[in-house]
Structure formats: C-alpha cells, structure tokens
Amino acid sequence: MDLTDRAPRRIQRERKKGWRLPEGAVIVTRPTRWGNPFGVGELVRQTPDGYAKSYAGRLPPGLYTAEDGSPFEIRPVADRADAADLFRVHLLRYPALLLPPIRQHLRGHDLACWCPLTDAYGNPVACHADVLLRVAAGQEP
Numbered sequence: 001m002d003l004t005d006r007a008p009r010r011i012q013r014e015r016k017k018g019w020r021l022p023e024g025a026v027i028v029t030r031p032t033r034w035g036n037p038f039g040v041g042e043l044v045r046q047t048p049d050g051y052a053k054s055y056a057g058r059l060p061p062g063l064y065t066a067e068d069g070s071p072f073e074i075r076p077v078a079d080r081a082d083a084a085d086l087f088r089v090h091l092l093r094y095p096a097l098l099l100p101p102i103r104q105h106l107r108g109h110d111l112a113c114w115c116p117l118t119d120a121y122g123n124p125v126a127c128h129a130d131v132l133l134r135v136a137a138g139q140e141p
Helices: 080-093 095-106 128-136
Strands: 010-012 043-046 052-054 062-065 071-076 111-113
Touching (some): 010 128, 080 095, 095 128
Parallel strands (some): 010 111
Antiparallel strands (some): 043 052, 062 071
16 A cells, blocks of 8 residues: 555644655644634633634633623633634534635645644544544545
C-alpha cells in the first residue's frame, strides 16, 4: 500500500530542525482559512443550542438574558475537545456556506495542526482538524 491508498490523516506540526510538512499536506492552523476560531481559554458567547461566537465584550463569564428574553452564556473555551466541538457546531450552523469549500479544497489531503495527536496515556487528543477530515471525506461534521 502506498501513500495514495490510505485515508488522509492529521499531522502534528513541529518546530524542530529538519521537520518538513509532508508533500500534499495542508496546514489548518490559525490564521489560515481553515483555522479554528475558538481557542482554549478565549471567551465565547454561547446559546442553549450549543452555537457560540467569539466574545470580546465587557461582560464577565456567567449566565445572561438578552433583550429579547433569550438566554446566553459568556464562558471560556475549556479545552481542545470543547474547541473542536464548538467548531463542529459552527460548521453545522452554516453548512451550505462552509462545507462545500472544505470538501473541495481539503478532500484527499493530510491536515497539519499544532495539536498533539495523543495525550501522555496514548489517548487521542481532540482537534478541529479531525472535524475537517470528516467533512472533507463527505461525512457530517
């Protein structure tokens, strides 16, 4: 089996001498078009349906009610899994706009991000690149 016969995978970028991005791989970190807008520790304004937007306002973290009576929460992004899930929900909010370019440009490519592939115990670490790989393969986020 050669490289063209395997499914695209996530690659962890490295900052060490001699490391090179594999041929055909696409970088999906910030600030590229494919980067996750939700960073660990950054504030988001999230509605009960799970949809969130980056938040740079003055309200501290907490539960609030909008002028129209709808609830929302200001909270920090907890961890990489939370960031990847927020990204997934974001893609589901605008599928007709966001999914076709991912499928067109990323299908068949390995995707490179800074997130580690596994934790200290060998368990997979969540990353938005995993979401992009599913979408690029024609699946739902």
